Amino acid sequence: xxxxxVITGIGIVCPLGNDVATMWxxxxxxxxxxxxxxxxxxxxxPTKFCAEVKNFDITKYTKNPKLHEQGNRHSRFxxxxxxxxCKQAKIDIETEKPNDGIDRRRMGIYxxxxxxxxxxxxxxxxxxxxxxxxxxxxxxxxxxxxxxxxMTAYRExxxxxNMPAAHLAMFTGARGPVRSCLTACAASTxxxxxxxxxxxxxxxxxxxxxxxxxxxxxxxITGFNRLTALSTxxxxxxxxxxxxxxxxxxxxxxxxAAIVILETLESAKKxxxxxxxxVIGYGSSNDAFRVTDMREDARGAVAAIESALKDARLINKxxxxxxxxxxxxxxxxxxxxxxxxxxxKEEAKNTPVSSVKxxxxxxxxxxxxxxxxxxxxxxxxxxxxxTINYNDPDPNLDxxxxxxxxxxxxxxxxxxxxxxFGGQNNVVIVKRYNP
Amino acid sequence: MTACFPVITxxxxxxxxxxxxxxxxxxxxxxxxxxxxxxxxxxxxxxCQIAGQAPEFSIRDYVPKAMRKTTKLMSRDIELAVVAADxxxxxxxxxTKAFDEQNITINPERxxxxxxxxxxxxxxxxxxxxxxxxxTDGKFDIKKWGAEGINLLTPLWLLxxxxxxxxxHVGIIHDxxxxxxxxxxxxxxxxxxxxxxxQIIQRGDADLALTGGGxxxxxxxxHLRQCxxxxxxxxxxxxxxxxxxxxxxxxxxxxxxxxxxxxxMETPDSAKKRNAKIYAQVAGFGQSCSINSKYExxxxxGKGIQYAIESALEEAKIKPDQLDLIIPHGTGIxxxxxxxxxxIRNALGNAADKIPVFPTKSMTSNTGAAAGALDVIAACCAIxxxxxxxxxxxxNINKDCKLNIAxxxxxxxxxxxxxxxxxxxxxxAAVILKNFKF
Numbered sequence: 084x085x086x087x088x089v090i091t092g093i094g095i096v097c098p099l100g101n102d103v104a105t106m107w108x109x110x111x112x113x114x115x116x117x118x119x120x121x122x123x124x125x126x127x128x129p130t131k132f133c134a135e136v137k138n139f140d141i142t143k144y145t146k147n148p149k150l151h152e153q154g155n156r157h158s159r160f161x162x163x164x165x166x167x168x169c170k171q172a173k174i175d176i177e178t179e180k181p182n183d184g185i186d187r188r189r190m191g192i193y194x195x196x197x198x199x200x201x202x203x204x205x206x207x208x209x210x211x212x213x214x215x216x217x218x219x220x221x222x223x224x225x226x227x228x229x230x231x232x233x234m235t236a237y238r239e240x241x242x243x244x245n246m247p248a249a250h251l252a253m254f255t256g257a258r259g260p261v262r263s264c265l266t267a268c269a270a271s272t273x274x275x276x277x278x279x280x281x282x283x284x285x286x287x288x289x290x291x292x293x294x295x296x297x298x299x300x301x302x303x304i305t306g307f308n309r310l311t312a313l314s315t316x317x318x319x320x321x322x323x324x325x326x327x328x329x330x331x332x333x334x335x336x337x338x339x340a341a342i343v344i345l346e347t348l349e350s351a352k353k354x355x356x357x358x359x360x361x362v363i364g365y366g367s368s369n370d371a372f373r374v375t376d377m378r379e380d381a382r383g384a385v386a387a388i389e390s391a392l393k394d395a396r397l398i399n400k401x402x403x404x405x406x407x408x409x410x411x412x413x414x415x416x417x418x419x420x421x422x423x424x425x426x427x428k429e430e431a432k433n434t435p436v437s438s439v440k441x442x443x444x445x446x447x448x449x450x451x452x453x454x455x456x457x458x459x460x461x462x463x464x465x466x467x468x469x470t471i472n473y474n475d476p477d478p479n480l481d482x483x484x485x486x487x488x489x490x491x492x493x494x495x496x497x498x499x500x501x502x503x504f505g506g507q508n509n510v511v512i513v514k515r516y517n518p
Numbered sequence: 519m520t521a522c523f524p525v526i527t528x529x530x531x532x533x534x535x536x537x538x539x540x541x542x543x544x545x546x547x548x549x550x551x552x553x554x555x556x557x558x559x560x561x562x563x564x565x566c567q568i569a570g571q572a573p574e575f576s577i578r579d580y581v582p583k584a585m586r587k588t589t590k591l592m593s594r595d596i597e598l599a600v601v602a603a604d605x606x607x608x609x610x611x612x613x614t615k616a617f618d619e620q621n622i623t624i625n626p627e628r629x630x631x632x633x634x635x636x637x638x639x640x641x642x643x644x645x646x647x648x649x650x651x652x653x654t655d656g657k658f659d660i661k662k663w664g665a666e667g668i669n670l671l672t673p674l675w676l677l678x679x680x681x682x683x684x685x686x687h688v689g690i691i692h693d694x695x696x697x698x699x700x701x702x703x704x705x706x707x708x709x710x711x712x713x714x715x716x717q718i719i720q721r722g723d724a725d726l727a728l729t730g731g732g733x734x735x736x737x738x739x740x741h742l743r744q745c746x747x748x749x750x751x752x753x754x755x756x757x758x759x760x761x762x763x764x765x766x767x768x769x770x771x772x773x774x775x776x777x778x779x780x781x782x783m784e785t786p787d788s789a790k791k792r793n794a795k796i797y798a799q800v801a802g803f804g805q806s807c808s809i810n811s812k813y814e815x816x817x818x819x820g821k822g823i824q825y826a827i828e829s830a831l832e833e834a835k836i837k838p839d840q841l842d843l844i845i846p847h848g849t850g851i852x853x854x855x856x857x858x859x860x861x862i863r864n865a866l867g868n869a870a871d872k873i874p875v876f877p878t879k880s881m882t883s884n885t886g887a888a889a890g891a892l893d894v895i896a897a898c899c900a901i902x903x904x905x906x907x908x909x910x911x912x913x914n915i916n917k918d919c920k921l922n923i924a925x926x927x928x929x930x931x932x933x934x935x936x937x938x939x940x941x942x943x944x945x946x947a948a949v950i951l952k953n954f955k956f
Binding site for chain 2: 123124125126127128129150188191192196198204206207208210211213214216219220221222223224225226227228230231234235236237239240242243244245246248249252253256257258259260261262263264265266267273277280281283284286301302305306307308309310311367368369370371372373374375382383386390503504505506507
């Protein structure tokens with residue numbers, strides 16, 4: 084007796100815009116969200132550009148900005164994206180007495196949320212003061228003397244990855260299953276998938292699910308630059324994210340929050356809200372291969388896709404569109420193409436697949452949910468979002484990547500793939516809602 | 519439906535009380551305390567100078583020879599998780615790739631790994647030489663950092679500090695290919711992970727799971743954070759053993775520590791087939807959250823904890839008076855302890871007068887993402903042995919915490935045990951374990 088699960092609201096704050104309509108307009112116009120980094124001075128880093136959220140003002144979304152202003156960037160983005168999604172789903176926010184037909188003890192939250200940035204200036208300067216060069220060690224007394232004075236309790240607390248969910252509970256009053264996970268770049272697809280399973284099992288009526296992340300800070304860029312995972316095409320940020328091309332040289336980091344309101348069909352019908360799509364499949368697997376690399380034979384990715392298809396009771400030719408992980412790194416795009424060919428077999432070349440990361444950049448923990456939103460819109464509008472900057476195809480990668488411009492097509496069922504550093508693979512399948 | 523609820527067949531831990539779950543249980547039964555003055559770094563400049571530190575170990579002893587070079591990529595949090603997983607698989611009598619590649623007794627594709635992890639802080643000593651090369655006029659200079667400093671870091675630096683790396687390393691060592699998730703709900707993460715693993719097995723997406731949590735909180739920046747939040751007690755630096763006092767009138771804050779705790783969970787069918795010893799069945803799981811504008815504290819009436827307990831009771835289809843033991847989160851932070859005690863009372867009613875309550879953190883310290891899983895291990899051992907150990911440092915119960923704290927050890931058959939946990943940020947969880955017989 085498993086419940087059908089539908090999506091009744093979507094909301095986004097991302098480099099392509101701070102609402103769904105703006106984001107989608109930019110996707111259909113093939114715009115790139117990349118530009119020189121402004122959040123901190125990255126002018127001497129190997130990568131000097133990224134995809135930032137611009138002009139985000141939390142006071143537009145909440146009547147209690149004081150409760151959320153101290154939140155890290157991604158916590159604030161979460162409030163923005165949730166406000167939009169809840170408005171669409173007719174869910175009351177910031178009220179003691181909601182009148183939207185959802186019992187708050189039956190309303191959950193499941194976020195794939197990242198950690199916040201360290202308190203950069205104080206973090207680094209405390210190390211400067213504490214470093215004992217002569218002994219090549221830290222003098223913790225000197226460090227603590229600075230840290231205890233300069234660092235603040237809330238700035239530290241807000242770095243914890245469960246804080247976006249804390250802000251969201253405050254904002255919506257959700258008192259059901261509230262979880263937060265962090266499986267690197269697969270986190271928000273996992274969050275949506277697990278939320279779908281919780282609703283199917285009848286343990287909640289509605290879950291606010293999605294992701295939030297910003298790693299555009301000195302240590303984040305340091306980490307990815309050291310891994311040589313980021314594109315260094317500093318002379319042309321807008322063409323730097325070029326998934327599946329021969330000249331791809333890494334991903335472009337982005338930031339944002341993407342929220343979907345998942346609800347049992349029963350709850351959505353009872354409340355009389357518009358249904359945007361139905362969630363019909365979820366698959367999850369672990370590579371168990373290497374800390375640094377995906378398996379060359381794509382076993383983990385294949386297992387997750389196959390398990391999602393099985394969960395949805397579908398076969399390869401049923402899928403009308405795949406929103407790929409498509410990071411624009413050499414490894415991901417090759418192995419993902421192999422995975423799709425392994426699963427889709429003779430249907431592979433007839434199945435359009437694209438990477439909206441060519442426009443969004445890579446929103447890390449928030450990427451999967453942002454891409455899921457584009458899947459829902461692809462179904463709504465019967466249009467395939469493109470892979471832009473696809474000007475020099477990698478001769479070894481030969482799928483239909485929907486190059487360079489959106490395309491009209493019948494889209495009834497779409498698949499969203501996410502693969503995280505460390506080997507977590509997650510896949511969610513959504514379908515046009517048919518009563 | 520009860521048949522679908524998974525059973526726990528293996529326990530593993532590394533805690534301030536020792537290098538195995540056996541040491542943990544023995545320590546709890548003997549009233550030992552793993553809290554002492556911090557030795558991992560000089561704590562003299564900190565308001566709280568004590569913590570729960572795990573005994574020394576060599577991570578190489580827990581990683582198969584062929585994979586030993588991966589130990590270079592392990593932060594302390596990851597090491598702890600690897601040790602606990604080793605203990606748990608061995609206790610369950612399972613053979614994984616790590617032990618004998620020729621005679622593996624798990625099905626990797628049907629095995630899941632769901633771990634709770636904390637916000638892993640980078641090692642400042644590792645970062646410092648690079649920072650030291652990035653100074654202009656006595657201040658950190660980001661331009662120098664970007665141009666020169668970062669090159670002093672090892673290329674794979676970032677991978678040591680991603681929370682999902684606990685599950686990643688453990689998954690590689692034991693070849694776990696099913697669903698893998700990392701729950702990052704701070705001090706509630708371990709129990710939420712256990713609840714999610716139970717649900718994954720129940721819905722048929724795995725037959726077996728390694729679940730639990732791990733976190734190393736004895737790190738200067740992690741410790742600083744708890745000191746700044748005033749959650750760490752500053753009053754007991756000269757009396758570490760008496761410092762963490764859950765529900766006690768003289769409590770003035772928690773004491774933080776490091777641990778990992780893992781359990782092996784499987785379908786009753788799978789356990790029966792291999793004739794595994796069964797500690798308990800996960801009979802109910804509930805979750806909610808506290809909503810409080812003071813994000814570091816639980817709301818005073820503990821509603822979020824109460825709701826989680828009520829949901830767990832409902833799922834287990836039992837009444838409050840059927841519970842034989844409660845292992846609460848009990849941190850020693852007075853306002854949170856009062857909120858939790860209020861929640862337990864409101865969820866259980868008068869039954870709360872009689873049910874013994876056994877808090878563990880006075881002995882283990884508050885081990886963050888490991889804490890809730892560590893309590894589930896204690897509950898499993900209590901059920902197995904029919905023993906409730908005596909609580910420590912709870913001589914004079916805070917008058918606002920109307921709980922029946924176990925002051926003396928109790929020997930009796932335990933049918934149902936409730937564990938609950940909560941965290942700053944608000945997420946709450948409750949797990950009900952049942953004494954299981956086929």
